[in-house]
Amino acid sequence: MTERAHLAVIGAGPAGLAASVAAAAGGVRVTLLDAAPEAGGQFYRQPAAELRARRPQALHHQWRTWERLREGLRTHVQSGSVRHLTEHHVWCVERNDDGFTVHALLGPEQEEPAEVRADAVLLATGGYEKVLPFPGWTLPGVVTAGGAQAMLKGALAVSGRTAVVAGTGPLLLPVATGLAAAGVDVSALVESASPKSFVRRSRALAAQPGKVAEGAGYAARLLRHRVRLLAGHTIVEAHGTERLEAVTAAALDGAGRVRPGSERRIPCDTLAVGHGMLPHTDLAETLGCGLDGLAVHVDDEQRTDVPGVWAAGETTGIGGAALSLAEGHIAGRSAAARLTGTEPGPGTWAAADRVRTRLRTFFAALDSVYAPPAHWTEQITDDTVVCRCEEVTGGAVREAVAELGAGDPRTVKLLTRAGMGWCQGRMCGPAVAGLAGCGLTPSRRPFARPVPLGVLARAGELDHQ
Amino acid sequence: MRSPLELVGAQPGPAFTVTLDGREIEALPGQTVAAALWAAGVTSWRGTRGQGRPRGVFCGIGVCFDCLVTVNDRPNQRACLVPLHPGDAIRTQEGTGHDD
Amino acid sequence: MVGAACAWYAGRAGLDVILVDRGPVAGGTTGAGEGNLLVSDKEPGPELDLALLSGRLWGELAREFGDAVEYEPKGGVVVASSPDGLVALERFAEGQRAAGVAAEPVAGDRLHDLEPHLAPGLPGAVHYPQDAQVMPALAAAHLLRASAARLLTGHTVTDVLRAPDGTVRGVRTDRGDIHAPAVINAAGTWGGELAALAGVRLPVLPRRGFVLVTEPLPRRVRHKVYAADYVADVASDSAALQTSPVVEGTAAGPILIGASRERVGFDRTFSLPAVRALAAGATRLFPFLERVRAMRSYLGFRPYLPDHLPAVGPDPRVPGLYHACGHEGAGIGLATGTGHLIAQALTAKTPDLDLAPFRPDRFAEEAA
Numbered sequence: 040m041t042e043r044a045h046l047a048v049i050g051a052g053p054a055g056l057a058a059s060v061a062a063a064a065g066g067v068r069v070t071l072l073d074a075a076p077e078a079g080g081q082f083y084r085q086p087a088a089e090l091r092a093r094r095p096q097a098l099h100h101q102w103r104t105w106e107r108l109r110e111g112l113r114t115h116v117q118s119g120s121v122r123h124l125t126e127h128h129v130w131c132v133e134r135n136d137d138g139f140t141v142h143a144l145l146g147p148e149q150e151e152p153a154e155v156r157a158d159a160v161l162l163a164t165g166g167y168e169k170v171l172p173f174p175g176w177t178l179p180g181v182v183t184a185g186g187a188q189a190m191l192k193g194a195l196a197v198s199g200r201t202a203v204v205a206g207t208g209p210l211l212l213p214v215a216t217g218l219a220a221a222g223v224d225v226s227a228l229v230e231s232a233s234p235k236s237f238v239r240r241s242r243a244l245a246a247q248p249g250k251v252a253e254g255a256g257y258a259a260r261l262l263r264h265r266v267r268l269l270a271g272h273t274i275v276e277a278h279g280t281e282r283l284e285a286v287t288a289a290a291l292d293g294a295g296r297v298r299p300g301s302e303r304r305i306p307c308d309t310l311a312v313g314h315g316m317l318p319h320t321d322l323a324e325t326l327g328c329g330l331d332g333l334a335v336h337v338d339d340e341q342r343t344d345v346p347g348v349w350a351a352g353e354t355t356g357i358g359g360a361a362l363s364l365a366e367g368h369i370a371g372r373s374a375a376a377r378l379t380g381t382e383p384g385p386g387t388w389a390a391a392d393r394v395r396t397r398l399r400t401f402f403a404a405l406d407s408v409y410a411p412p413a414h415w416t417e418q419i420t421d422d423t424v425v426c427r428c429e430e431v432t433g434g435a436v437r438e439a440v441a442e443l444g445a446g447d448p449r450t451v452k453l454l455t456r457a458g459m460g461w462c463q464g465r466m467c468g469p470a471v472a473g474l475a476g477c478g479l480t481p482s483r484r485p486f487a488r489p490v491p492l493g494v495l496a497r498a499g500e501l502d503h504q
Numbered sequence: 505m506r507s508p509l510e511l512v513g514a515q516p517g518p519a520f521t522v523t524l525d526g527r528e529i530e531a532l533p534g535q536t537v538a539a540a541l542w543a544a545g546v547t548s549w550r551g552t553r554g555q556g557r558p559r560g561v562f563c564g565i566g567v568c569f570d571c572l573v574t575v576n577d578r579p580n581q582r583a584c585l586v587p588l589h590p591g592d593a594i595r596t597q598e599g600t601g602h603d604d
Numbered sequence: 605m606v607g608a609a610c611a612w613y614a615g616r617a618g619l620d621v622i623l624v625d626r627g628p629v630a631g632g633t634t635g636a637g638e639g640n641l642l643v644s645d646k647e648p649g650p651e652l653d654l655a656l657l658s659g660r661l662w663g664e665l666a667r668e669f670g671d672a673v674e675y676e677p678k679g680g681v682v683v684a685s686s687p688d689g690l691v692a693l694e695r696f697a698e699g700q701r702a703a704g705v706a707a708e709p710v711a712g713d714r715l716h717d718l719e720p721h722l723a724p725g726l727p728g729a730v731h732y733p734q735d736a737q738v739m740p741a742l743a744a745a746h747l748l749r750a751s752a753a754r755l756l757t758g759h760t761v762t763d764v765l766r767a768p769d770g771t772v773r774g775v776r777t778d779r780g781d782i783h784a785p786a787v788i789n790a791a792g793t794w795g796g797e798l799a800a801l802a803g804v805r806l807p808v809l810p811r812r813g814f815v816l817v818t819e820p821l822p823r824r825v826r827h828k829v830y831a832a833d834y835v836a837d838v839a840s841d842s843a844a845l846q847t848s849p850v851v852e853g854t855a856a857g858p859i860l861i862g863a864s865r866e867r868v869g870f871d872r873t874f875s876l877p878a879v880r881a882l883a884a885g886a887t888r889l890f891p892f893l894e895r896v897r898a899m900r901s902y903l904g905f906r907p908y909l910p911d912h913l914p915a916v917g918p919d920p921r922v923p924g925l926y927h928a929c930g931h932e933g934a935g936i937g938l939a940t941g942t943g944h945l946i947a948q949a950l951t952a953k954t955p956d957l958d959l960a961p962f963r964p965d966r967f968a969e970e971a972a
Binding site: 131133150325327429439442443444445446447449450453454456459460461463483484485486489490491492493495496497498499 | 629884
């Protein structure tokens with residue numbers, strides 16, 4: 040008897056979980072690899088088990104969906120059709136003659152290797168947050184909005200007592216209400232999108248009754264926690280010497296510039312700031328998958344253009360948990376069908392397909408509502424650190440552009456080291472591109488995370504299961 | 505003030521002791537280095553390589569590498585990822601994290 | 605880098621220079637290199653002579669630009685991996701010394717004075733104090749800025765303009781014509797394509813190389829350290845993957861690890877086997893690197909010509925056309941000498957070196 044086909048799913052967030060369950064139900068053997076100790080990804084990030092939270096749902100939305108996913112995973116793990124490998128940090132997926140090798144590092148230390156051989160891979164690597172710099176953004180106490188949420192959901196930790204939540208995007212609302220529910224005094228939610236732009240996009244937004252209700256729920260909670268909403272505003276500076284003490288918020292004019300005289304200082308010890316999300320595409324790019332802009336290109340079946348590689352969720356475009364679930368389901372079904380030698384029929388994922396279409400339209404509309412201020416680069420002073428790792432300032436980037444002939448992020452990087460540090464430009468990439476006067480383009484990162492040279496030297500030599 | 509632990513009805517086991525540069529601080533089972541340090545009122549534990557500026561948690565999910573810290577003599581660990589165990593020695597980090 | 609050096613030396617010789625590049629500054633092989641200024645890997649002959657001249661010129665430039673371009677006269681250490689290898693290496697060094705290279709034998713028990721973290725038990729090495737390093741992209745950018753050349757990046761040369769008698773009149777770009785009595789082909793790995801636009805053959809081919817970059821570290825590797833096999837690999841004509849460890853620290857902190865060579869055309873696909881071999885070689889030389897993290901890897905295409913010598917000087921087939929390309933993996937190091945010789949040729953001075961071995965038309969008969 041030949042062994043069942045083996046699919047490696049990378050990432051145990053909504054997309055990876057939905058994909059694993061669908062693929063296992065379709066008759067393939069699944070290995071689900073994820074960096075976290077518990078499944079859930081960023082959206083359903085769970086508190087560490089040892090913290091023994093009795094009501095983790097108090098920090099979550101769409102908890103019923105999570106319970107269904109968790110139950111589905113548990114059933115398949117128990118039946119042996121899904122193997123869930125926690126704390127596996129995947130640094131590279133290698134294409135071999137007869138399939139793929141997934142290379143991972145184990146545990147939080149990420150020193151010891153693990154390898155998984157599979158016939159096909161499904162990338163559900165999610166996304167990370169985009170943050171645009173402003174003076175003071177490197178002060179301790181300034182965290183990304185997603186970071187504040189991750190620390191809250193996963194570690195049940197907050198960094199202070201008084202917070203401002205700022206930037207732009209649908210993530211800010213749950214972050215503000217979550218912090219407030221956890222006892223933090225949220226003084227303001229500073230959103231650069233203007234209320235008017237919401238009205239302009241009302242038709243696309245109104246096509247999503249569920250989403251409108253969700254928004255109304257957040258609004259009520261903001262009110263209950265007395266969170267001041269400053270729409271059409273931006274943070275121009277974070278103040279403090281050794282840590283954050285206050286921020287200055289200012290109103291934006293119609294052109295997206297700071298309105299002189301509108302600045303106001305808000306004391307706080309925490310600033311949670313974010314300007315949207317970016318897809319994690321490192322593994323896909325190293326495999327040779329084509330991209331659409333910054334996201335992995337997929338067809339209607341969520342197949343990338345590399346045979347045997349599927350992708351689903353935020354890595355194929357930012358669209359939230361519900362879209363990730365639909366895409367994961369389709370990808371899992373497709374992979375199961377193709378790996379068992381059948382052509383998926385037209386009705387195989389009709390319902391998920393409808394959800395996918397609707398939510399992609401919705402998020403495209405949201406994208407045009409939530410935008411950073413048009414002139415955000417003007418807030419980066421010459422002494423503002425832009426590249427946090429290598430401490431490259433706005434002035435150094437501007438000098439490389441104006442005097443050394445750099446017109447693109449790669450040349451800026453070569454001439455200033457911006458983006459050469461530990462995070463490999465994930466944090467400063469959008470800012471460097473903006474200062475160079477061009478859009479963000481994907482940068483190649485053959486290692487999705489740093490890998491010890493000793494592990495690299497022996498990659499591919501481990502015994503495989 | 506209501507705490508996140510209260511919000512979710514957390515009932516962790518008894519607190520244990522770890523050290524930060526030799527000073528004892530309390531940690532709960534399941535807490536990461538970053539969570540325990542935040543709970544102890546510490547928000548920075550690294551000085552940057554160039555300017556020696558203070559840094560702590562930024563992205564909270566292991567992407568930005570701002571929260572690097574030395575744990576049990578192992579440098580450049582991400583405080584937001586590493587869970588604590590009784591007796592762990594956390595050291596603030598300067599420069600590359602590697603001794604010269 | 606070679607183009608920037610030509611612009612610099614031609615400018616100093618009093619010429620007006622326009623520098624045209626289809627990409628940005630340092631966008632080709634320059635931006636993918638380690639910035640080697642080496643004499644150690646060259647056998648006696650014309651390339652070594654060019655390297656010695658270039659090294660002196662780099663030393664002069666360093667007085668002006670040293671810090672800005674991260675110039676480090678740190679010296680090279682070539683390590684033998686076996687007693688036989690050491691004998692061969694010392695014989696090689698003897699020839700180099702006769703040609704003017706400073707090459708000092710280092711006994712196995714003295715190796716750790718030079719490089720405290722080298723693996724134990726190595727039989728010996730040769731120390732080359734003339735080897736140095738620059739940050740190549742910074743070197744190209746700063747030299748260009750100081751050269752006062754007009755910089756036209758993002759301009760693709762689509763044709764070489766010629767008078768009815770065949771003499772060069774300038775170049776056509778996708779953004780207009782540029783007239784000049786002399787055109788220098790410093791297109792590196794793409795130098796063959798540019799030569800073809802002028803109607804001549806110059807068989808420059810790409811030889812792919814990967815570089816591994818580690819996390820930032822305190823200075824633990826002081827010299828450029830490489831295994832003696834590297835010299836054989838450089839001179840080899842094989843198309844298959846070859847790797848020999850080349851390890852060096854940088855001013856910025858990370859350690860750079862080379863060097864792989866393969867002839868795979870312009871394939872930009874990441875190759876785990878290539879970087880795995882680099883990591884294995886580097887950790888054998890420096891065991892402490894086992895636990896050090898690689899943060900990234902990048903690749904580039906060395907421009908090589910069949911006899912491993914660059915094309916430098918006027919092209920007798922096309923009056924007004926000069927070549928300065930095909931330096932393989934040594935383009936940063938050889939850039940200064942090349943720029944200097946090109947400037948001498950442009951101003952009808954007697955060149956400091958005989959250009960005959962670098963004649964761009966030396967491959968013509970072989971094609972016939």
